[in-house]
Amino acid sequence: MASLKDMRNRIASVKATRKITKAMQMVAAAKLRRAQEAATAARPYAERMAEVLGSLASKVADKNGASPLLVGTGKDQVHLLIVMTAERGLCGGFNSNIAKLARADANRLIANGKTVKILTVGRKGADNLRRDLGRNIVERKDFQGVRQLTFSHAEGLAKRVLEMFEAGEFDIATLYFSEFKSVITQKPTALQLIPATVSEAPGGAAAKGAAAAVHEYEPSEEEVLGFLLSRNISTQIFRGLLENSASFYGSQMTAMDNATRNAGDMINKLTIKYNRQRQANITKELIEIISGAEAV
Amino acid sequence: MAGTFRFELVSPERVLLSVDADQVVVPGDDGDFAVLAGHAPVISTLRPGVLDVTAGSVHKRLFVKSGFVEVDPSRLTVLAETAYDLDDVSAATMAEELKTAEAELLAAKDDSAKRRADTLVSELRRLSTRAA
Numbered sequence: 001m002a003s004l005k006d007m008r009n010r011i012a013s014v015k016a017t018r019k020i021t022k023a024m025q026m027v028a029a030a031k032l033r034r035a036q037e038a039a040t041a042a043r044p045y046a047e048r049m050a051e052v053l054g055s056l057a058s059k060v061a062d063k064n065g066a067s068p069l070l071v072g073t074g075k076d077q078v079h080l081l082i083v084m085t086a087e088r089g090l091c092g093g094f095n096s097n098i099a100k101l102a103r104a105d106a107n108r109l110i111a112n113g114k115t116v117k118i119l120t121v122g123r124k125g126a127d128n129l130r131r132d133l134g135r136n137i138v139e140r141k142d143f144q145g146v147r148q149l150t151f152s153h154a155e156g157l158a159k160r161v162l163e164m165f166e167a168g169e170f171d172i173a174t175l176y177f178s179e180f181k182s183v184i185t186q187k188p189t190a191l192q193l194i195p196a197t198v199s200e201a202p203g204g205a206a207a208k209g210a211a212a213a214v215h216e217y218e219p220s221e222e223e224v225l226g227f228l229l230s231r232n233i234s235t236q237i238f239r240g241l242l243e244n245s246a247s248f249y250g251s252q253m254t255a256m257d258n259a260t261r262n263a264g265d266m267i268n269k270l271t272i273k274y275n276r277q278r279q280a281n282i283t284k285e286l287i288e289i290i291s292g293a294e295a296v
Numbered sequence: 297m298a299g300t301f302r303f304e305l306v307s308p309e310r311v312l313l314s315v316d317a318d319q320v321v322v323p324g325d326d327g328d329f330a331v332l333a334g335h336a337p338v339i340s341t342l343r344p345g346v347l348d349v350t351a352g353s354v355h356k357r358l359f360v361k362s363g364f365v366e367v368d369p370s371r372l373t374v375l376a377e378t379a380y381d382l383d384d385v386s387a388a389t390m391a392e393e394l395k396t397a398e399a400e401l402l403a404a405k406d407d408s409a410k411r412r413a414d415t416l417v418s419e420l421r422r423l424s425t426r427a428a
């Protein structure tokens with residue numbers, strides 16, 4: 001049985017922990033709002049890009065000699081998995097969920113006899129995947145100490161990926177990140193980057209189709225498409241980064257909220273136990289005094 | 297004059313500018329072109345240069361590095377990674393941009409990259425001497 005002093009210390013320590021988790025939750029909430037704003041602000045660009053790309057790609061895709069960024073290299077032997085995670089933990093299952101999805105895909109591809117290369121973005125993903133897929137990790141990037149993600153971060157990454165693609169180091173690139181659905185739900189997502197997945201939103205494409213069909217292209221359709229396709233990589237990576245950071249803070253907020261609540265429960269339980277013990281001690285002492293007095 | 301049209305300047309990070317403009321001169325890859333309301337639909341890539349925006353009595357000059365434009369009869373959307381308002385931008389920023397552009401020019405491997413970097417450098421030089 002722990003002594004009263006031990007229990008007091010224990011309660012004090014849990015209280016301190018609760019304060020920390022509470023503070024972290026509030027910080028995460030504030031950062032989440034900023035991350036969400038950044039993600040929303042970035043949407044118009046991505047949407048416009050996707051629209052133009054969609055209408056262009058549907059025209060050019062079936063022609064021979066289209067950019068390998070769009071139609072692929074014609075092989076699917078070497079896969080590049082770009083796994084984006086956070087730099088920090090204490091965010092529930094956020095990092096491990098992304099890593100789990102990527103690991104499952106990697107193992108499936110390896111089982112099918114494909115070559116898997118992994119590029120990790122963010123420290124936690126690399127740490128997580130290193131254990132069993134360490135040999136497949138070709139490169140690690142992290143944004144440690146970066147306060148505000150800007151497009152140039154995404155561009156740097158995209159440039160590296162394109163260099164690797166041009167050097168023929170892989171055939172298919174897939175991006176793994178966590179899609180921000182809401183503050184409480186984040187979904188690990190795989191998005192094929194190369195060859196580009198051109199999404200044609202059913203409603204949007206029909207509405208835009210008529211307008212886009214009459215566009216003239218300068219200098220030429222192929223050149224605009226080529227420009228857009230390489231730009232699209234950075235845009236998608238940027239989107240992934242922003243979604244990831246919003247998801248991370250959402251996830252961290254939920255995790256810290258849970259931790260705060262658990263700490264509260266624990267404090268209550270410990271306090272009750274402490275008071276019981278204290279009373280028991282007092283009663284015991286009283287009995288001792290009284291029986292001592294009676295004996296006299 | 298056919299009136300105004302919606303001009304939007306969008307960067308990957310946010311919408312930088314959204315105004316009703318009378319005329320915008322766009323530095324297209326195949327040469328500058330002016331957009332008025334009711335312009336024929338065009339999609340063009342941009343070369344480094346200055347967007348000249350006239351909206352009522354307000355006149356704005358915006359420097360863009362690269363990107364593309366989508367023109368509709370009632371709308372003009374410019375998607376650019378970086379844009380500077382030439383009236384606001386400091387000489388230091390321009391000098392820094394020039395420095396990175398020059399480094400890019402030196403690092404450029406193939407012809408098209410070299411050409412792009414070259415236009416960027418000369419455009420920046422021209423602008424910074426004029427600003428100084």
